[in-house]
Amino acid sequence: MRTSPFFHFLMLGFFKERKKHIGVIAISLVILFLLGSALFISSSIRYSLNQTLAWEPDFVVQRTQGGQKVNAPTAWIDDLLEVHGISKVTPRVYGRYFFKAKENSFLIVGVDFMDEQSNKALRMMMDETDLKQFLKGDNMLVGEGVSTHLKTHFYPNGYTFLTPKGVFKKVNLFKVLPKKSNLISNDMIIVPIELAREILGMGEDEVSDIALNVPNDDEWDNVADKISAFYYDIHVTTKEDIKKAYENLYNYKGGVFLILFLIVIVTFVLILYQRYSMVYSSERRHIGLLRALGWSIRDVLKLKFFETMMIVVIAFVLGVALAYLYVFVLGAPLLREIFLGGANLPNSVILVPVLDFGILSSIFLIYAIPFISAVLIPTWKIAVTDPKEAML
């Protein structure tokens, strides 16, 4: 491509005066990095929240004893089926199994493979699994985290569980669950429901809890009240409760985020002011001189526009790319603590890469428009004065 003299000159000026721009690019980069990181973390969390909620049923019924959750009897299932408004009752069998060597734990989930899966997330995970083959022996589907953990401890093909009854139970690793469901499945081991009972030491007449679907939102309160009245030791959790619990974990609307935001805005205003006054001081003579040498107002504005655009684009692309690396590759050390609110959340939460182009482009505009204006408005004011005046 043949470069036009205009772009040749633009590049020349830009690189020969890079000292003038490097500070502003660096500070903009930091601002955009912070904003970008905050955006990436919060949209990733929002995504996680939605995913997690999709995993949750409308209601969960648990048995409590002394305020603690214990296994529920299967007898409850029939009673619940009687309740008007409940479309589906799913007994769930799951529990944590602690891997002694490193005190890591897996989530064992028992699934009734004969039942049609109402849970979307589960359906997605088990896509493409050959169920017939799977059910032939003691097989398990494991999340990626589990798979790598087993591999590093030299169990590439399966694992021998020690049941509470003191029996060793060897289970083959059938397949690793797809990466896209990592958020939920990372530490998960899916086995047939009977096998789960065995590993977790649960009786035939026990379930961990019972999930209910109530299609009509208006009936939620009604149904919840009715169920609560059934037994003295029944505890009902709705999807709303779960959502609230999660939202409390992510305190990204909290004070630290506000302070961060304030710092970003103040710094940004300072940058704008620096650019604005720079045009009036050091650029003034240059603009007047260009005008004196035959450049029209439009030529001068074009030069300054592209020059500023280069700064804006360099800072934006680098800032956002660094934020992406920092959040999704490094896992956002430091900032993560602010957003995830410390200890509440199990450390297995991974920040899933989520790119929200809508917000990215609005950040770009919110950054670029004031920045370009801060340069073009004074440039224009100088360019329209007589060159002799401007060159003084």
Add this chain to the structure above:
Amino acid sequence: MMKAMIVIDNLNKHFKSGDDIFKVLKGINLQINSGECIVLKGVSGSGKTTLLSIIGGLDRPSSGKVLVEGESISKLPDLHISHFRARKIGMIFQHFNLFDHLTAAENVMIPLIPTGLDMHEVNHKVEVSLKLANIFHKANSAAGRLSGGEKQRVAIARALASNPAIILCDEPTANLDRNNSLKFIDILSQLHEMGKTIVVATHDPLFDTLPFESKIIPMEDGSLVDTFSKDTLAES
């Protein structure tokens, strides 16, 4: 034969500072023919720079008009006046006014950029004018590092880049030693031979005895002392 290149008609320029009006140019009438060399002589503050700026379209008159090749430049819209400056006027400023961070060649390129030439033509013109101003050997040196005489030759090359018909020089020798001043006069006579219309504003006595035909017009307190009368203007 004597074609009028620049006609200045009852030109006034004043600056306001608060309630005071400060008259810098007072009723100037002047006709400069194509190929002529005019030397405006006057003490500091007599209004030479102001007059040159108005001729070059860098400043606007308070009243009166300036015609270049019959066209009144002070009334042109920006795009036209910029065009006019780029194609018709080569200006050599009192303080050279180079971009110090750019090389000599890059400085000379500046007036060519808005003319719509391609890179090849631009480079060619830059080379020609650097050679003409006898500074081609410093083409790739940063302007800020050049000596005063070299800077001025770069300024000359820049003024010549778009091959303008009119060259305006403001105190061209004020920052030069005698040797460099004489070199400048050499270049000036070359330009004269090329048929350029030249206006020099100076108080340097060197210009009293130029080796080529020139017209010295003394300037005093915003007026031309020995100038064309209104009648001469009317005759032409």
